[in-house]
Amino acid sequence: MKYFNKKTLNVCFYLAIIYAFIIFVIPSKYIWGVYSPNLLGWTMIVTFILGLFLFFLLLIKDIYNKNVQSIKKRTLFILVIITISIVYWYIEAKSMGNV
Amino acid sequence: MGTVDNLIISIDSNDKVNSYILSYTPQGKGFVCHSNHDAYSFNGSLNITPVEIDLNEILAQRTAVIQIVILICDWENGQHGAWHLATANCTPGFIQSVTVNVYYEVNQFNQLTMGDYVTLDGEIVSGTGSSGSPGGSTPILMLDDDENVYVQCEVIIDSFQNLGILGIEENWLRNNLWYAQKLFDFLNPELFSPKAKEFAIQAMRDQMSGYSINLFEGFLNHLLEENPFKIIEIDCNQIQKWQALAQHIAPQSIQNKIDNLPSSFFNNFEIQSLEDANGTIVNLDYFGVNISNLPNDPNTGQQFNPDGFLDYIRRHFNNFIEGSTFEPYCEISSMCETETNLWNSSNPLSSIIYIDIPMDDGVVICSKYANSYWYFMTLNAPYTGNHPVSGTRQFGYEQNSNGSYNFFVRGVDRFESNIAENLAYVIGNGNPFFGADNLWSSFQQKINQFVNNNSGSSNIIPAITNRPDWNKIEQVLNGEKSTSEIGCD
Known part of the structure; x- marks a missing residue:
C-alpha cells in the first residue's frame, strides 16, 4: 500500500488534472471522432474523472487530518484550472460562432 | 448592359434633400460623370429629375427603382473647334429599369454642406463648380472625348415608405x-x-x-x-426537405426483413426513431456540391449522367468520405453475402450497412431508393448496439433551373444519448455535431475533387446546418404545425 500513500495520490491528482487540461486545450478535432471521443479524448475524460475522484479522496483525508493548507492549495489549483478551461472554451466557442 | 454607379443625394440651400442619378457605364465603352466639367460637360439638371426625400423616407429607404433612358446621339463641331453632342438629333436607344441599393449613413447629413452630395458608396464628394458653368448643388455630367451617348436619367423611387412619425x-x-x-x-x-x-x-x-x-x-x-415558436435560425429553403426526412417511415417490407433477422444476446435489429432519441437538439443539415459539368467515368472515359454518377458514388462510397468507412453488414456471417450482394446491386433497398465510426460504430439501413437519391435510417443492431444518432439521411442530387446539378447529403438526426450530446457540446466548443460536420464536409470536398479531376466542373455549396431545440421544432418537423410557425411563409 506504500504506493497509495497520500503523497503519491497528491502527485497523481496534479498530474491527472494537468494532463486532462492539456488535452482539453488542443483542437477538438484531435480528441473527437464523429459522434464520440477518440482514444485521446477518452484518456482526457478518464484522467479528469480520476483527478476529481482523487480530489475528493484527498479532501476527506485532509479534513480528517485537519490539514487546511493542503486543502486550500488543491482547491485553488483545481478552481484555477476549471476557470481557465471555461474562459478558453467560451473564447473558442465564440470565435466559431457557436455561442 | 452597363451598371448604375451613383445615386446622388444632395442638399440645397433650403436644406432640402434631392437625389439624382449621376453615372452610367455601358459595356465596353462608357462615359463617366464627374464633379467638375470642361468643354464637353453638360448640365445634369437638364436630364436628371430630383426626388424629394425627408427624414422619414431616409430612415425607410433601402432600394430605388431607377429607369434609365439611353439616347444615341451624334457629335457636331461647335464653336471654337470644340465638339459637342448633337442632342437635337438623338434617337431612343433602350430603356432599362434597374433596382439599386441606396446606401448612405444618416449621420453624414451632419457633415454635408450645400453643394456636397453623397454617392452610393457613401463617399462624400466635395461641391461642384468651376469657371463659367453651373455649379452649386447641381450635379454635372462630363463625357469623354470619344463618346457619343447621351444619357437621360429619370429616377423613380417608389419604395420609400413613410415611417409614420409625428x-x-x-x-x-x-x-x-x-x-x-x-x-x-x-x-x-x-x-x-x-x-x-x-x-x-x-x-x-x-x-x-x-x-x-x-x-x-x-x-x-x-x-x-x-409567437413562442418563432425560431429564426431555420433555413426556410430546406425545411420542407427536412420535414420529408423527419416524417419518413420505413416501408413494411423493410420492417418485415428487420423482424426476421437474427439477433444477439444483447441486441435485435431495430430502427431508431427520431422521436425516441434523447438529444435535446435536432441536427438539420445539408452539404452539397454544385456540378455544372458532370465528370467522366474513370473506367470508361465517358461522361456520367447524373444517375450514373450517383450510382458510382454509392458503389465507391468510402472514396468519398473521410473519418468513417461504410461496408455491408457482416457482423453476423450468415448475413454477409446477402447484404454485400444487395448493396452492390442496382437496387440496394433494404441493404444493411455497417459504419466503422471511430470508437462508436453504427449500422444503417437503406430504407428508400430511387435513381436520384437514397435514404439511410439508423439501426440498433447486434454486435454494434445503438447508432450514436437516430434519424434519416438522404444522399442524392437535384437539378437546378440552369441545368446544373446539386449532389448532396441531407440529414435530420438527434443524439441517441443525452450524455453524449453534452459531452460533444463541451468538447466541440458548443457544436455537438462538429464531428459529423467534418465527416460530411469531407464528402463535399471529395466529390468536388473527383469531379474536377475527371474533366467535370463543380464548386462546393456552403453547408447549411441548423440545430434548434427539438421541443421547439418537433411539431413542425412531424407536420403537426405549419412552417409559418417558425417564420417560413
Missing part, C-alpha cells in the same frame, strides 16, 4: 441623429418590415421618454411574445 418626433430625431443611426442600423437588416418599423417607432418614443431599450434584443423578445 413632426415633433421627426424634430427629435434631427436633434438626436445618433438615435436615428441606431434605428437605421436596426431597420436595415430587418428589411424595414412593418413589424420592425412599428417596434422601432415605439422604441423611439420610449427613448424620448428616457427609457432606453436594446432594439435587436427587444424586437426578438417582442416577436417571441407574439
Whole structure:
C-alpha cells in the first residue's frame, strides 16, 4: 500500500488534472471522432474523472487530518484550472460562432 | 448592359434633400460623370429629375427603382473647334429599369454642406463648380472625348415608405441623429418590415421618454411574445426537405426483413426513431456540391449522367468520405453475402450497412431508393448496439433551373444519448455535431475533387446546418404545425 500513500495520490491528482487540461486545450478535432471521443479524448475524460475522484479522496483525508493548507492549495489549483478551461472554451466557442 | 454607379443625394440651400442619378457605364465603352466639367460637360439638371426625400423616407429607404433612358446621339463641331453632342438629333436607344441599393449613413447629413452630395458608396464628394458653368448643388455630367451617348436619367423611387412619425418626433430625431443611426442600423437588416418599423417607432418614443431599450434584443423578445415558436435560425429553403426526412417511415417490407433477422444476446435489429432519441437538439443539415459539368467515368472515359454518377458514388462510397468507412453488414456471417450482394446491386433497398465510426460504430439501413437519391435510417443492431444518432439521411442530387446539378447529403438526426450530446457540446466548443460536420464536409470536398479531376466542373455549396431545440421544432418537423410557425411563409 506504500504506493497509495497520500503523497503519491497528491502527485497523481496534479498530474491527472494537468494532463486532462492539456488535452482539453488542443483542437477538438484531435480528441473527437464523429459522434464520440477518440482514444485521446477518452484518456482526457478518464484522467479528469480520476483527478476529481482523487480530489475528493484527498479532501476527506485532509479534513480528517485537519490539514487546511493542503486543502486550500488543491482547491485553488483545481478552481484555477476549471476557470481557465471555461474562459478558453467560451473564447473558442465564440470565435466559431457557436455561442 | 452597363451598371448604375451613383445615386446622388444632395442638399440645397433650403436644406432640402434631392437625389439624382449621376453615372452610367455601358459595356465596353462608357462615359463617366464627374464633379467638375470642361468643354464637353453638360448640365445634369437638364436630364436628371430630383426626388424629394425627408427624414422619414431616409430612415425607410433601402432600394430605388431607377429607369434609365439611353439616347444615341451624334457629335457636331461647335464653336471654337470644340465638339459637342448633337442632342437635337438623338434617337431612343433602350430603356432599362434597374433596382439599386441606396446606401448612405444618416449621420453624414451632419457633415454635408450645400453643394456636397453623397454617392452610393457613401463617399462624400466635395461641391461642384468651376469657371463659367453651373455649379452649386447641381450635379454635372462630363463625357469623354470619344463618346457619343447621351444619357437621360429619370429616377423613380417608389419604395420609400413613410415611417409614420409625428413632426415633433421627426424634430427629435434631427436633434438626436445618433438615435436615428441606431434605428437605421436596426431597420436595415430587418428589411424595414412593418413589424420592425412599428417596434422601432415605439422604441423611439420610449427613448424620448428616457427609457432606453436594446432594439435587436427587444424586437426578438417582442416577436417571441407574439409567437413562442418563432425560431429564426431555420433555413426556410430546406425545411420542407427536412420535414420529408423527419416524417419518413420505413416501408413494411423493410420492417418485415428487420423482424426476421437474427439477433444477439444483447441486441435485435431495430430502427431508431427520431422521436425516441434523447438529444435535446435536432441536427438539420445539408452539404452539397454544385456540378455544372458532370465528370467522366474513370473506367470508361465517358461522361456520367447524373444517375450514373450517383450510382458510382454509392458503389465507391468510402472514396468519398473521410473519418468513417461504410461496408455491408457482416457482423453476423450468415448475413454477409446477402447484404454485400444487395448493396452492390442496382437496387440496394433494404441493404444493411455497417459504419466503422471511430470508437462508436453504427449500422444503417437503406430504407428508400430511387435513381436520384437514397435514404439511410439508423439501426440498433447486434454486435454494434445503438447508432450514436437516430434519424434519416438522404444522399442524392437535384437539378437546378440552369441545368446544373446539386449532389448532396441531407440529414435530420438527434443524439441517441443525452450524455453524449453534452459531452460533444463541451468538447466541440458548443457544436455537438462538429464531428459529423467534418465527416460530411469531407464528402463535399471529395466529390468536388473527383469531379474536377475527371474533366467535370463543380464548386462546393456552403453547408447549411441548423440545430434548434427539438421541443421547439418537433411539431413542425412531424407536420403537426405549419412552417409559418417558425417564420417560413
